Amino acid sequence: MTLIIGILALLFLVLTVLVIGKTQDLLKSVKGVKEVEDDSEVDGANDWNALGLMVFWVLSVVGVVWSFLDAKKDFLPEASSPHGRETDYWFWVSMAVITVAFFIVNTLLFYFPLRYKYNKNRKATFYPHNNKLEVIWTVIPALVMAGLVFTGLRVWNRVMDDAPEDAEVIEIMGRQFAWAVRYPGVDDNELGNYDYRLMDDAAGNNFGIDFTDPNSFDDFTNGTEMHIPKGKPVLLKIRARDVLHSVFIPHMRVKMDAVPGMPTKFWFVADKSTEDMRAELNNPDFNYEIACTEICGRSHFGMKLLLVVDEPEEYEAWKKEQQPFLSLNPGFVEKVPDNLKARALKYVETEDAEVAMVTEEVEVVE
Known part of the structure; x- marks a missing residue:
């Protein structure tokens, strides 16, 4: 485990140095310090950056899944009370919802630089607002979070209620x-x-x-x-x-x-x-x-x-x-x-x- 963390840290450091180097080259080109005869250098940098981001995301997903499975044996032991099992159930439901949202959002974030990297033959579209999208990504998360909150509140109230008279x-x-x-x-x-x-x-x-x-x-x-x-x-x-x-x-x-x-x-x-x-x-x-x-x-x-x-x-x-x-x-x-x-x-x-x-x-x- 320590060896893997060390390798990942070294890889991250190398990638960071490469990204900084490429960024410096692009900044020099923008400021006119370095003349660019054509777009090949910019295209190459974009290709490598986009590919590097996607590789990083894939490795991150593999690492997250592996670390979860490896550490699973050290999670809390199986509950020995009814309220404990119910609490565990809703905890894992919440974690599942959050994890799905996390992977969807971050996969799109890492995919877009690869899909929409610079292309001299394509012009950007001015797209300032869309009411339908605003409603969708506001209402759906709100409903999901409300469902999690109210089910959690119901369990909490039952757990914290007065004890039975025969307790x-x-x-x-x-x-x-x-x-x-x-x-x-x-x-x-x-x-x-x-x-x-x-x-x-x-x-x-x-x-x-x-x-x-x-x-x-x-x-x-x-x-x-x-x-x-x-x-x-x-x-x-x-x-x-x-x-x-x-x-x-x-x-x-x-x-x-x-x-x-x-x-x-x-x-x-x-x-x-x-x-x-x-x-x-x-x-x-x-x-x-x-x-x-x-x-x-x-x-x-x-x-x-x-x-x-x-x-x-x-x-x-x-x-x-x-x-x-x-x-x-x-x-x-x-x-x-x-x-x-x-x-x-x-x-x-x-x-x-x-x-x-x-x-x-x-x-x-x-």
Whole structure:
């Protein structure tokens, strides 16, 4: 590849020198510095220039097609979500329309110097305006572009619409230089509130979980991987702690900035599990990943997170195996209001928790 680029660059340089030389000769002739006895020199220069332009265009087309086919293996991988495949489809439709227009226009541009080069026996026609041509090359591109814009807008609105009510809600937070994930617990399946003023790395509450909200009691976190269910809508609630980050899941065609102080979101459906992709690619080591696509500092390159797409029943089983944040950090029970402490103590394995559970059961019976 490098050798071919070098040869093309050298060829371009040689052609540039030849064109400049011929241009200088013609300028001297026009200024009267050099007398021209007949038109043979001008005809010869025009012939070579026109032929050179056409050869250059043919080689360019060959190079463009070859480079596209050679680089195709490095394009984005096959999409593993419905919206991703639809996005890819309309992207390639747009590229096809643009490419066809590009080749038609440039082929004509390079053909005309060859077809209409100087001929002493032919006079130029004065052709200042044609209403029909003006309408054609204005209306047709306008209609094509309008079609692309409105179909793209329709897809965009559907992708960015509100997530379905049954979507699995997961929070992902970026910080230099790692991702952290918070899930709603299996008891209420709702994420609790957070408050940035409650973030305390020393104490372990890097999410700033607000324990005055009872929905927080069964939430659990994970900083090494994210699990999502196959075939079910997943709503990512995205935020950042320090600088601008960006959640990027290539196979899902998910990309959304994580902005400090401005929560964002993105929902999608993963319809191929990790095992499905391993079988499809015949690669037992395949894994989905989440990467950061906003340069966020010196270790930006290493800001990745393993993404595991489970079958629905496997995902639910995995969730039940996870321990709530409160169970792993019982000291935060002190942050719970007194009237909610009994509920919070269910997730803390202490004698006080057992007493609280018995008390609540008695209250329910009464």
